Amino acid sequence: MVFCDVYATLVLSSKNRMVNVVMPLPIFYLFFNFGAATDILAVICLKSEDGVIMLKLPKQELMSLISELRRLGFEVIAPTRSNETVRLAALSSPSDLETDYIRIINSPRDFLLPSREPLFRYRSTATVTSYGLKIRFPTVEGPCPVTIVPEYTPPKVKIAFFGIHPCMANSIRYLDKVMLSEPADPYYKARREDMFVAVLECEEGDQYCLCKTVESYKVPEGYADLMIRRGGDGFLVRSRSKRGDELLASLKRGEVAGKPKDLVPRLKEEYAFDRTDEAGIDERDASEYVGACTLCASCTVTCPTCYCSDIEDKFSLMDPSNVERSRVRMSCQRRCYSMIAGGTTFLNTKEARFKWRLKHKFPFSERAYQLVGCVGCGNCIAFCPARIDFRKFLGRRVA
């Protein structure tokens, strides 16, 4: 339309019917100013011809979005602070939301793909006698004493990540590539399906962030329902999905704050490296980097995209017939990751393991999914007790 490039969608209630009305912004203000004959339920979203525009909210209203998500049945997972550490946790109160942080120690992975996940239980025929544990295998004759009751219940949860940074939203995209490729993992899928994501954009990173190198400060389509950024003494919010529109519709107030410009975070250091060069990683000498490595595996524990796992069949000696199979997180930094029967250990030096992690993040993932496995959060550097900085090994500093 010629006279205006900003439109508002209103939900009006008229004789108990809900009506959606799209109108140019000046007319929208008329409704506000003169009070329409109908009740304005909410401003759902404001659209300009070339995209969405933002709403300005005080923090109180931001927290009301959390309450609304909880009312809709979501478990809201958001950054919370205890002492110096900020971590994602299920919010018990919206006021626990921490919005002033750069780095979280855990990641959405820990909720979508928990570090220990029971897959199913089954009953075996093991018994404990005074002579010790006796495992008799079940037989097929007669009533089969083993019941593999695959108590298979994909988790029923609706998770809303609220206030995660763009790198973390990107990590979900990588996990999707792995876990939802055929055959899709039913446990992950069940958690993932109803997920809601409200991204808190970053203005500034710390000395470990590398999101500009891997371009993960942008959030691709489908990985954010809401985009939130700081603005003045409040927050600027825009919707990026239908569910985001619906959530904003619950707001009581909010003022239009113009169109968003791309927000590129300021980083302290910037690096450039080749993401596909496997041979280059092999050839380079990593001894100066891994010398101080303590093999603690923090790099893989805090990485939002590390997913590798082990399978455990476990029972208690008190009830040995009741077996639980779980998937537990593994790490390529551990020796048993790559040991096969016969004793061959493919990754048998610190250097081989350090390089393996980088090969998996970059060339291997590029090849398998056309997507790098590093989302640039910098956790593997920040939480490394020896501060081993893979960016320096892989590339060169450019800023």
Next chain:
Amino acid sequence: METKTLRLTLINWRADFLPGQFVQLLLPGVGEAPFCITSSPSDPKHIELTILRRGLVTTASQYIRPGDAVGIRGPLGRPFPLDRFHGRDVLLVATGIGIAALRSLILYILENRKKFKEVTLLYGARFPEDLVYRDEIKSWAEHVKVMVTLSKATEQWSGLRGRVTDHLKEVSLHKDLVAVVCGSPAVMESITNELIKYGLSSENIYVSLERHMKCGIGKCARCLIPGGLLVCKDGPVFSASEISIKAIGE
């Protein structure tokens, strides 16, 4: 080497598998481990596994008695590309328990003998008692050329002595031959290199790789190999041209 071959009857299902594929064997209360299917694909109601005693599952499986119930997940993985073997000379090289990965293929070849030209099995072990399928091998020898060599032979041993690589020169190796190599990683790497030296192209050399597999369906990253391939999904059978030869033994 302590090995045991289990013959499993599938209840209410059939496994349509091809030589080279594997299954995950579940022993209730003990755990799960991957094993190559060693029986012939012409019988989808049965699966045979040959298991070398090593750790938890492999030891427990030595105590299985007829009639016991176990669980199977599979068939998993990519089989040998049989159509690429048809009408050609085939060399099968196995060391140690590696022979298990080849038995299904050998049985397939015996049942479809006319589809293949000259077939040679070169099988190496250390001690005479390490030889798996000792009695069966005699009947295989009626249809294909079999060479068994022992690196730690006793005095009574009348067959070949030394490592398999010592006997490669006795096989007529030529460009059009397809070779399949199974054994420990280091041995597979050295045999592959040896075969390339004899003029075989890496596309015609196949290996079956072993990694510490857990899920078998591409979700646990335990079977990643250099190049970013997954042994459980992209393999376990690879031609030496698809992977770096160092990756075989690394």
